[in-house]
Amino acid sequence: MALNQTVARVTERIVERSRERRHLYLDQIARAAEAGPKRAHLTCGNQAHAYAAMGEDKTRLVEGRVPNIGIITAYNDMLSAHQPFETYPARIKQAARDAGGTAQVAGGVPAMCDGVTQGQTGMELSLFSRDVIAMAAGVALSHNTFDAALYLGVCDKIVPGLVIAAATFGHLPGLFVPAGPMVSGLPNDEKAKVRQQFAAGEVGRDKLMEAEMASYHGPGTCTFYGTANSNQMLMEFMGLHLPGSSFVNPGAPLRDALTEAATRRALEITALGNDFRPVGHVLDEKAFVNGIVGLMATGGSTNLVIHLPAMARAAGVLLDIEDFNDLSAVVPLMAKVYPNGLADVNHFHAAGGLAYMIGELLSEGLLHSDTLTVAGDGLGAYSKEPRLIDGELNWAQGPRVSENDKILRPVSDPFQATGGLRELKGNIGRSVMKVSAVKPEHRVIEANARVFHDQEDVKAAFKAGAFTEDTIVVVRYQGPAANGMPELHSLTPILAVLLDRGLKVALVTDGRMSGASGKVPAAIHVSPEGAKGGAIAKLRDGDRVRVDAEAGVLEVLEEGFEAREIAEADLSANESGLGRELFAMFRESCGLAAEGAGVAVR
Structure with missing residues (x-):
């Protein structure tokens, strides 16, 4: 099947936009690859420090003739999704030994649970934790004694942060190793x-x-299709996981076999062998287009509209909101997974999952098939499923027919003809809306605005019975420069109540919603944000505002709006407490949300 014309056009636009930056990036990682790991060039004292605690692996490391894997782990047991990583390093080290190589834990990175910090002060550190993770992984890899890396991470900011680090060290091959979703509990x-x-x-x-x-009851990723599981989808569509590894539950024999196979594969694709696959070459323009297509086809998390541009910039690729919007117009929504439907990711996986989707999208020319992946054989390898038969791991052709058309449908008969995201723009700025869970009758609203500077004030107004008519709820000064751009997920239940009461209601904000954004229409990531002088800071109570996800419009219907003065907000309460004082330089130097809100990479 020939490549879809829009997919081809968007890809070429990204290539052209990125040409100079990508060229410089490829030159940089080429020089690093030529220099190679410095083990042979380290002083004896340097090497002694690096290998002092490595026991039976010490001799191999000193000889420097076999590949050495650096493990970057985001393990902690605050995150159910990351708790299984506790045992991974030992398994990886043994698998490396069995295959004739070595592995070391290069370093750990922080990993916070947004489920714990939702609606709490700690959420103001959440987005910036992505850049901290990238920097921490950079410190770990700076020892420069590794031929490849394995990245152990799953959840919201962790995978994007690790991808930024992997791209920065793009001369190294690397695989992302998941832990899988928890088994299904109370339906979402x-x-x-x-x-x-x-x-x-x-x-x-x-x-x-x-x-x-x-609902949240055991080890593994939360089972709704939020940012964590969108991350896992992305790693397959972009070729950084082993095929079919995203949604295998923790503790299953297949899960362990896939972790061991990832270790062996990392050893096979180093510069010491004949199949060198550096991450910087995997993460090219086509890979990022494939990732966006996967996001649209699955109705994935709005958070990825921030993370993907940040990840891409680290690899010398420049993405824009228009790329998401144009691809969404031609990629059908093939999946209904909560909050877009009733199923969870375990049901999705059982119905055919990513192998089915990738096969379908490839057959319809909606994905680049010729990308470099860690598995080899282009993206077609990801239409296969792993099978563990008599202790042997093999990949078989994945399903060509959905096992449940209430969860997963073919391109020819999708849930809707277009993807899950829309760009909205107008005199307020640029924003995005996740429409895959929003009913068509709720996608267009024109109403008076109620303006707030804090989500707690919205909750107080709700409890006071202040919302009695159709309303556009504006929550501003929630962007990265204002307060770190916390998710406003705790507003979802009260806005959903208003919707169920028959009111037309929408949210407009320069903040984020959760990856579990649901049925309430929400124009989010408004850029420029209020704290950077964006027009959202000119809105007043009673302004007539139009939010139209069908036409892509976000505008104030008031004369003289553009000439208004900015309404300033008192942000002093967001400057300290629970570590916020440590992130002042992040708030001062971060980029626009539309460009990834980056600090480590701009």
């Missing part, structure tokens, strides 16, 4: 119903706690 729609009942005062905190604990 039932959990959401209890949250709305609690917000409306219909049930007590005991019922809310019971529902939350039944």
Whole structure:
């Protein structure tokens, strides 16, 4: 099948836009690859420090004739998704020994759980933790004694941060090694119903706690299709996972076999062998287009509209919101996974999952098939599924027919003809909306604005019964420069209650929503943000605002709007406490949300 014309056009536009930056990047990693790991050039004292605790691997490391893998781990047991990584280093080291190589834990990176910090002060550190992770991984890899790297991370900011680091050290081959989703618990729609009942005062905190604990109940990624699971999808579409490894549950024999196989593959693709595959060559323009296509086809997280440009910049590739919008117009929504549907990622995987989707999209010319991947054989390898038969790991052709058309459908009969995201722009700025879970009748709203500078004030207004008519709720000064751009997910239940009461309601914000953004229309990531002089800071209570996700419009319908003065906000309360004082330089130097809100890479 010939490549779709829009996919080809967007790819060429990205190539042209990125030409100079990508050229400089490739030159840089080529020089690093030519120099190679410095083990042979380190002083005896340097090497003694590097290998002092390596026991039986010490001799191999000193000889320097076999590849050495650097393990970057985001393990902690605060994140259920990362708890399984506790045992991975030992397994990886043994697999490396068995294959004739070595492996060392190069370093750990922080990993915060957005589920714990939702609606809390700590969420103001969340987005910037991505750049801290990239920097921490950079410190770990700076020892320059590795021929390849394995990146152990799953959740929201962790994978993007690790990709930025992997791209920065793009002369090294690298694989991303997942841990898999927790087994299914309380259905996500039932959990959401209890949250709305609690917000409306219909049930007590005991019922809310019971529902939350039944939903988040064991090791593994949360099972809804939010940012963490969107990350896992992305790593397959972009060729950084082994095929079919994203959604295998923790503790399963297949999970362990895939981790060992990732170790062997990392050893095979170093510069010491005949199949050198540096990450910087995997992460090219085509790979990022494939990632965006996967995001659209699955109805994935809006957070990736921030993370993908940041990841791409680290590899010398420049993405723009228009790329997401144009690809969304031609990529059909093939999956219905909560919050877009009732199923969770385990159900999605059982219905055919990523192997089915990639096969379908390739057959319709909606993906680049000729990308370099860690698995080899182009992206077609990712239409296969791993099988563990009599202890042997093999890949078989994945399903060509969906096992459940309520969850997963072919390109010829999708849930909707276009993808899950829209660009909205106008005299307020540029923004995005996740429309895959928003009913068509809720995608266009024209109403008076109510303006807030804090999500807690929105909640207070709701409790006071202040929302009695159609309303555009504006929450500004929530961007990265203002307060670190916390997710405003805790507003979802109360806005959903208003929607269920028959009101037309939408959110407009320069902040973020969760990867679990649901049925409430939300124009988010408004750029430029209020703290950088964006027009959102000129809005006043009572302004007539139009939010139109069908036409891509976000505008104020008031004469003289552009000439207004900026309404300043008091941000002093966001400057200290729970570590926020440590991030002042991040708030001062970060880029625009539309460009990835980067600090480490601009």
